[in-house]
Amino acid sequence: MIDLLVAGGGPAGLATAIHGALAGLEVVVAEPRPTPIDKACGEGLMPAGVRRLAELGVTVPGRPFHGIRYLDGTTGRHAEGLFRTGPGLGARRTGLQAALAGRAVQLGVRVVARRVEGVRQGPDSVVAAGLTARYLVAADGLHSPVRRELGLAAPPVPGRAARYGLRRHYAVAPWSDCVEVYWSDRAEAYVTPLGPDRIGVAVLTTEQAPFDVQLARFPLLSARLPAAPGAPVRGAGPLRQSSRVRVAGRVLFVGDAAGYVDALTGEGLTLAVTAAGELVRCVRAGRPREYEQAWLELxxxxRALTASLLWARGQPRLAGRIVPLAARLPGVFTRLVNVLA
Structure with missing residues (x-):
């Protein structure tokens, strides 16, 4: 029998498959889309994520970055925190997913072009997509169909503005060896170096408007960017998604499907890869329910730092003080950056 049936062939699902294969489990990934899969993403791996991928034997093409820089999008005032434990990596989403997929295939993971639905659980197995396995891992993204099918999606909090992400690539040489985060009164723009002649610009905002309208709120950044006619824009949202639990019988959730606060701190990919390892450890030990607590601790x-920063961003009297405060307290800012790193 299949040990792990993984719903979703994105980074979280493939990381779970690789962890499982390395642990000696039989793993099948169900993913209806062809590789590589692109999506809206800040495309920055924090240092811990880079280390976790190296431990899995995954080599990802990209460009190292050495810290995080916050900037006021109008005045240019800034604060910079450098990593103390090695560089992060700016990596195109397609390159990351292709590298993970290649490693999974190398380890003997089977990938089937199926959509996971019609989940049925028994005392010793779970059936979905015409396959039977000991456990189903839902790694099917922000708006997880499996989470929705099982009735595990928590309702949105009344009065809380939904946030959305947009991303576009630019054919321009990176001008910084940090990920830059530009702040305006209503949005943030992330600039991630991806290669010698490419950067990614991702905008996080509560307002649904075209990318160029959003970008105009950051005049200092806009002035650095070339025209990008026809360059595709990827979008995602609403970003905040909650799951009531991470373990529901023989179904376990990982990555964005397990619950997501926001992309503001850039930890999503690192958390997904690390949590995938904990999930496999708990399953292999025959104690899958322990994964719930492991995920909460990881x-x-x-969750705490992202929620706190989002709260401050939502307070009109505080939002404009985030960058000046970080600039006045460089030691505190650097410590916070390294907690995330």
Missing amino acids: SRSY
């Missing part, structure tokens, strides 16, 4: 700093 994600505690991400």
Whole structure:
């Protein structure tokens, strides 16, 4: 029998498959889309994520970056925090997914072009997509169909503005060896170096408007960018998604499907890869229910820091002080950056 049936062939699903294969489990990934899969993403791996991927034997093409820089999108005032434990990596989403997929195939993971639905659980197995396995891992993204099918999606909090992400690539040489985060009164723009002649610009905002309208809110950044006629824009959202649990019988959730706060702190990919390892450890030990607590502990700093920063961003009297405060307290800012790193 299949040990793990993984719903979703994105980074979280493939990382789970690789962890499982390395642990000696039989793993099948169900993914209806062809590789590589692109999506809206900040495309920055924090240092811990880079290390986790190296431990899995995954080599990802990209460009190293050495810290995080916050900038006021109008005045240019900034604060910079450098990593103390090695560089992060700016990597195109397609390159990351292709590298993970290649490693999974190398380890003997079977990938089938199927959509996972019609989940049925028994005392010793779970059936979905015409396959039977000991466990189903839902790694099917922000708006997880499996989470929705099982009735595990928590309702949105009334009065909380939904946030959305947009991303576009530019054919321009990176001008910084940090990920830059530009702040305006209503949005943030992330600039990630991806290669010698390419950067990614991702905008996080509560307002649904075209990318160029969003970008105009950051005049200092806009002035650095070449015209990008026809360059595709990828979008995602609403970003905040909650799951009532991470373990529901023989179904376990990982990656964005397990619950997501926001992309503001850039920890999503690192958390997904690390949590995938904990999920496999718990399953292999025959104690899958322990994964719930493991996920809560792993994600505690991400959830706390991201929620706190989002709260401050939502306070009109505080939002404009985030960058000046970080600039006045460089030691504190650097410590926070390294907690995330």
